[in-house]
Amino acid sequence: MSALRTTNEANTASKVIKPSGTKPPSRTNAATGKSTSSQFAALADIWLPRLVLSPTIIASLIFVYGFIALTAYLSLTESRMMPNYEFAGFSQYAALFEIDRWWVAAANLGIFGGLFILFCLITGLLMAVLLDQKIRAEGALRAIYLYPMALSFIVTGAAWKWILNPGLGLEKLMHDWGYKNFSFDWLVDSDMAIYTVVIAGVWQSSGFVMALFLAGLRGVDDSIIKAAMVDGASLPTIYRRIVIPSLRPVFFSVLLVLAHIAIKSFDLVMALTAGGPGTSSDVPAIFMYQFSFTRGQLGLGAASAMMMLATVLAVLVPLMYMETKGAAHGR
Amino acid sequence: MKIKLSVQVTLAALATIAVALPVVSAQAAEVEVLHYWTSGGEAKSVAELKKMMEAKGINWKDFAVAGGGGENAMTALKARVIAGSAPTAAQIKGPSIQEWGKEGVLANIDAAATEGKWEANLPKVVSNVMKYQGHYVAAPVNVHRVNWLWINPEVLAKAGAKAPTNFVEFFDAADKIKKAGMIAVAHGGQPWQDATVFESVALGVGGADFYKKAIVQLDPASLTGPTMIKTFETLAKIKTYIDKDAAGRDWNLATAMIINGKAGMQFMGDWAKGEFTAAGKQPGKDYLCMPAPGTDKAFTFNIDSMTMFKVKSAEEQKSQLVLAGAIMSPEFQEVFNLNKGSIPARAGVSRAKFDSCAIKSMDDMDATSKNGGLVPSFAHGMAIDSAKAGAFQDVIAKFMNSSMTPQAAVLALAKAAKAK
Numbered sequence: 001m002s003a004l005r006t007t008n009e010a011n012t013a014s015k016v017i018k019p020s021g022t023k024p025p026s027r028t029n030a031a032t033g034k035s036t037s038s039q040f041a042a043l044a045d046i047w048l049p050r051l052v053l054s055p056t057i058i059a060s061l062i063f064v065y066g067f068i069a070l071t072a073y074l075s076l077t078e079s080r081m082m083p084n085y086e087f088a089g090f091s092q093y094a095a096l097f098e099i100d101r102w103w104v105a106a107a108n109l110g111i112f113g114g115l116f117i118l119f120c121l122i123t124g125l126l127m128a129v130l131l132d133q134k135i136r137a138e139g140a141l142r143a144i145y146l147y148p149m150a151l152s153f154i155v156t157g158a159a160w161k162w163i164l165n166p167g168l169g170l171e172k173l174m175h176d177w178g179y180k181n182f183s184f185d186w187l188v189d190s191d192m193a194i195y196t197v198v199i200a201g202v203w204q205s206s207g208f209v210m211a212l213f214l215a216g217l218r219g220v221d222d223s224i225i226k227a228a229m230v231d232g233a234s235l236p237t238i239y240r241r242i243v244i245p246s247l248r249p250v251f252f253s254v255l256l257v258l259a260h261i262a263i264k265s266f267d268l269v270m271a272l273t274a275g276g277p278g279t280s281s282d283v284p285a286i287f288m289y290q291f292s293f294t295r296g297q298l299g300l301g302a303a304s305a306m307m308m309l310a311t312v313l314a315v316l317v318p319l320m321y322m323e324t325k326g327a328a329h330g331r
Numbered sequence: 332m333k334i335k336l337s338v339q340v341t342l343a344a345l346a347t348i349a350v351a352l353p354v355v356s357a358q359a360a361e362v363e364v365l366h367y368w369t370s371g372g373e374a375k376s377v378a379e380l381k382k383m384m385e386a387k388g389i390n391w392k393d394f395a396v397a398g399g400g401g402e403n404a405m406t407a408l409k410a411r412v413i414a415g416s417a418p419t420a421a422q423i424k425g426p427s428i429q430e431w432g433k434e435g436v437l438a439n440i441d442a443a444a445t446e447g448k449w450e451a452n453l454p455k456v457v458s459n460v461m462k463y464q465g466h467y468v469a470a471p472v473n474v475h476r477v478n479w480l481w482i483n484p485e486v487l488a489k490a491g492a493k494a495p496t497n498f499v500e501f502f503d504a505a506d507k508i509k510k511a512g513m514i515a516v517a518h519g520g521q522p523w524q525d526a527t528v529f530e531s532v533a534l535g536v537g538g539a540d541f542y543k544k545a546i547v548q549l550d551p552a553s554l555t556g557p558t559m560i561k562t563f564e565t566l567a568k569i570k571t572y573i574d575k576d577a578a579g580r581d582w583n584l585a586t587a588m589i590i591n592g593k594a595g596m597q598f599m600g601d602w603a604k605g606e607f608t609a610a611g612k613q614p615g616k617d618y619l620c621m622p623a624p625g626t627d628k629a630f631t632f633n634i635d636s637m638t639m640f641k642v643k644s645a646e647e648q649k650s651q652l653v654l655a656g657a658i659m660s661p662e663f664q665e666v667f668n669l670n671k672g673s674i675p676a677r678a679g680v681s682r683a684k685f686d687s688c689a690i691k692s693m694d695d696m697d698a699t700s701k702n703g704g705l706v707p708s709f710a711h712g713m714a715i716d717s718a719k720a721g722a723f724q725d726v727i728a729k730f731m732n733s734s735m736t737p738q739a740a741v742l743a744l745a746k747a748a749k750a751k
Contacts, residue, residue: 080430080718081409081427081430081431081434082409082412082413082434083413095751099722100725100729100743101725161579165576166575166576167576168576185575187579188520188575188576188577188578188579190732190733193578273578273579274521274579276520276522276578276579276728277520277578277579277728277731277732278520278525278728278731278732278733279522279725279729279732280729280733290721291721293402293405294405294717294721295717295718295720295721296430296717296718297718
């Protein structure tokens with residue numbers, strides 16, 4: 001049985017290998033079992049990665065890029081409740097830009113995205129630097145900081161909804177403790193609701209940013225730091241001039257991940273404010289969902305989805321460009 | 332040997348599947364029903380229909396998709412229809428029936444309608460919703476009245492107010508409740524609840540004819556006219572009686588505020604009755620159901636219906652007609668609506684087991700279907716298509732949550748009416 005299989009494999013192997021011409025001359029002898037198996041190994045080295053990766057590549061080509069293309073096409077049609085593939089030009093985009101709610105959503109994305117990324121970076125970096133000071137119980141603290149990441153945004157949203165609700169949470173607690181003038185009603189204030197999303201988002205994600213930065217900090221070469229110390233540089237200076245600049249790739253990854261979280265933010269806003277009060281904390285993801293799936297305006301929803309993609313690209317492309325340029329300069 | 336054996340097993344399994352598949356679909360006497368009645372009382376109501384179908388020898392295949400508003404269910408339905416395997420029937424209501432009709436996927440069930448004398452038993456306004464291009468494509472399950480005002484009589488008594496029948500009395504009562512230190516109007520600040528209050532106010536301020544002209548026919552002059560401005564002014568005034576924590580509150584939590592005496596009045600459809608019943612309260616004694624101020628001669632309806640999809644085999648079509656007939660049968664309409672808190676869509680159902688609120692609802696529906704006061708609810712997707720209804724809802728939600736003036740609101744409303 002096994003001898004049969006080996007010869008079969010050897011046959012097919014030699015058939016495949018012949019045209020490729022990558023076969024090492026020392027392994028041409030297919031008669032001995034040893035050399036066939038090493039030949040097979042060489043073949044596997046070449047083809048196995050391709051074989052294993054190809055379904056993933058094909059799947060992402062179809063289910064990511066194919067569907068992006070489909071969405072792009074749908075946004076150029078008059079699709080209502082169901083897809084309709086008749087070309088209609090840019091009328092959906094024109095209609096989209098006429099809708100006040102879209103601009104509210106876009107502005108909210110700007111506010112939320114900007115503040116969320118900024119505060120996550122600041123708090124994450126600060127926590128990482130402080131944790132890096134060889135303190136006691138570092139492992140426990142790290143787990144505590146990172147723990148919010150283990151919750152889904154839905155849970156975060158629901159929990160913060162109770163904490164921030166003036167009639168149930170923080171404000172009521174302070175009143176019960178006797179601070180009658182305390183007021184914190186951002187959640188129910190249509191001008192401030194979007195900032196409560198920032199608070200919950202930062203709480204959730206800064207631990208993760210901390211973990212990335214901490215890993216980066218641990219990777220900084222000790223000898224450089226020691227040399228700086230010998231030169232008499234203070235600790236803040238060392239961090240400011242040596243450590244943080246060497247974290248550039250980490251900054252890049254963190255920015256990329258945070259930007260994605262911000263743009264796709266749907267669950268957090270849904271659970272925390274549901275886009276309210278009214279539509280004041282609406283974001284493009286909610287807008288897209290409602291128009292495509294509950295209001296029978298698939299074409300308009302697709303147009304808003306393409307605008308979200310454009311936003312991702314607007315963030316991503318300059319970042320990628322900066323990073324590749326940085327790499328070319330040998331940093 | 333082993334290989335041979337496993338090959339045989341595989342082949343045998345494949346053969347079984349290949350044989351079994353046609354057998355399953357040829358078995359046929361089966362209906363597949365997509366619905367989103369998954370909460371306690373609702374699920375019980377659906378089980379009744381299942382029992383009735385099975386008594387007639389038709390197998391019931393449940394296709395329940397959870398999610399109260401039916402958004403998930405509609406997404407699942409679209410996927411199935413695009414894939415070419417639509418269920419026998421799906422829970423679709425209002426103008427969405429027309430939208431599906433335009434896609435050319437609905438089945439004609441005139442045969443069941445003739446047999447069950449639907450024309451005679453349904454009010455014209457209701458039967459029109461069930462038809463696409465003059466043919467029945469859907470069977471109504473129930474009617475919800477939306478323009479109710481739910482009142483805690485104890486709160487009224489404590490405040491020295493009386494149950495209001497128009498807006499002058501309403502604001503008088505609200506003032507008294509507020510002065511007595513309670514919340515006058517229980518409300519949940521979600522867009523659909525804002526829209527529910529809005530439509531009751533528009534009906535109360537302008538009457539049924541104005542409502543039909545402005546909100547159903549989308550007449551631009553009525554949308555921007557003085558009556559609509561007055562509607563928004565009234566709405567702005569109601570806003571001042573709502574507590575500030577209302578943003579995002581669920582409707583049943585607002586109803587709970589009435590039940591436990593924290594608040595006096597709530598604008599909400601008759602599904603609120605389910606909350607009172609679950610809390611062990613008696614209508615007329617522990618709570619009052621009044622038509623929303625100024626709307627006692629009108630009735631905003633929200634009808635759930637089962638819309639029938641085109642099915643292939645003759646056998647399936649027969650089962651479909653049986654299903655439509657069963658839905659419209661007085662027995663099903665009675666037991667379903669007793670569980671659901673709504674009222675039967677058709678005439679000729681025994682009233683013996685229904686409570687006083689439901690009986691008032693039935694009387695008012697009869698009366699209004701004759702005098703023209705029976706109007707579709709816009710907040711619950713009965714009056715205009717989903718795109719326009721959504722655009723309206725956005726305007727109202729913005730008005731309720733900002734310092735937008737009534738004048739600006741009516742202009743925004745007129746713009747929203749052009750959404751397509």
